[in-house]
Amino acid sequence: RELRGLAPRLAAAAVEWGRTGEEAEVRLVARFQDRVGSGAALDPLAEAEAADDVADWLREQGLGQTVDLADDLAEHGVDRAELDALAAGLRPDALAAALAYLVPVLRIRTLAADAAEASERVVELVRRTSAYTNLDRAPQRDADLREGLEATLALMAPKLRNIRVRREYGGVPDLQAFPSELNQVWTNLIDNAVDAMGGEGELTISTRREGDHAVVEFRDTGHGIPAEALPNVFQPFFTTKDLGKGTGLGLHVSMDIVAQRHGGTMEVDSRPGDTRFVVRLPLARDPG
Known part of the structure; x- marks a missing residue:
């Protein structure tokens, strides 16, 4: 359900980003997208503190209307230093469009990873259940x-x-x-x-x-x-x-x-x- 809702959001954000971003900016955002989210997951308290810091950064940039992005960015390990580096390579009027595009991209990537992990767990559960019940084997065996x-x-x-x-x-x-x-x-x-x-x-x-x-x-x-x-x-x-x-x-x-x-x-x-x-x-x- 969440993925279904993200798809149109990403499509609209991608169109806006394609219209706003210059070639060098598009490459910068693509590299940023590939890099973030690869670190160790934060504990809930640390993630909440990181989200508050990211929200402060967004307000400092005049992006208070996008403060709801803070939780998503912090969840993927994006901190103030990384946002500073990203903003340094973007024109001020391109920053909001870049972030609006990045967040659904990162969220969809997480959902895809979760779905893949869930599928692996289902396969393992089916295997374990088969081993437990022996539905596919003779009642008596070695x-x-x-x-x-x-x-x-x-x-x-x-x-x-x-x-x-x-x-x-x-x-x-x-x-x-x-x-x-x-x-x-x-x-x-x-x-x-x-x-x-x-x-x-x-x-x-x-x-x-x-x-x-x-x-x-x-x-x-x-x-x-x-x-x-x-x-x-x-x-x-x-x-x-x-x-x-x-x-x-x-x-x-x-x-x-x-x-x-x-x-x-x-x-x-x-x-x-x-x-x-x-x-x-x-x-x-x-x-x-």
Whole structure:
């Protein structure tokens, strides 16, 4: 929508600039346009201060009516020194037309870069989603546990915003599994860990091989599970969460997927500040 509105603005400004600017001035503005916006982005406070300084400069040049350009110029890293250099090469009556042309050019360039970045993120999200759900693969296949863990972490990123995630991936071979179901297990365990930490803390996910089993461990720094509740955590409808925050089915379903569908085991050990869920999956299954 913003790009649609900028297009006619740029067209009108380009016509006016083409009518006003002399050849040397046009070249100067083109070089300025290519140069700005390549520095490091300012933090919001610094950008606001820069915009105020640019607005003062515009007023000093008798361009008070274009003070709304200050925010756009400051956002692209244009400061007083650069504006002084630009103005030195332009006739006074050409400066306003040059700035009116430059701002939509710079804004459109930013929007194009944002669109390209967003497209890349969409492609990555589709790839991660495919890895998470395995929609394009057979239900049971050779599974890379780390691939599933990373896909799950990517899709849960918003909930992990204030969680420090440590990865301690050891060498584990692929194993025959139902990857989308294991990803459901990883989701439940990560979700429980985040809730136990109140949305802030450290989650450590590790993988290793122990004999003929692959081991995946989730360790969090949350408040822990009361000792009297530990024997019941895998029972259906049992939950230690506040009323309305849990169904009591997540761990039960996860245990069913691990034990019944994959012939594995899941254990939990907990104390305040250190809760560990350990999933063990056989690397080879008996066909019978």
